[in-house]
Amino acid sequence: xxxxxxxxxAVSDSQIAxxxxxxxxxxxxxxxxxxxxxxxxxxxxxxxxxxxxxxRLHAWLLQRRTQVPNGSGIARAIxx
Numbered sequence: 285x286x287x288x289x290x291x292x293x294a295v296s297d298s299q300i301a302x303x304x305x306x307x308x309x310x311x312x313x314x315x316x317x318x319x320x321x322x323x324x325x326x327x328x329x330x331x332x333x334x335x336x337x338x339x340r341l342h343a344w345l346l347q348r349r350t351q352v353p354n355g356s357g358i359a360r361a362i363x364x
Contacts, residue, residue: 297358300348307341 314334318326345362352359 297352297356300352300358301361303348304341304345307337307344310337 311334314330314337317333318329321329349359349362352362
């Protein structure tokens with residue numbers, strides 16, 4: 285569980301899922317923006333906008349994984 289201001293704070297599975305879906309929504313936004321571009325411009329856009337989102341999401345998932353019980357549904361989803 286995360287510690288905030290010296291207090292242990294419970295993080296629910298639905299809160300974790302909601303935070304992950306927010307990042308995934310941002311990735312979909314990049315793809316909507318890229319839809320009208322040619323392949324080279326699309327690649328540059330993804331590199332500039334999607335890669336940082338993916339890197340933050342990956343780091344966030346690794347950190348969150350330490351906060352959920354092994355074998356739980358959210359742990360299995362993160363491990364996937």
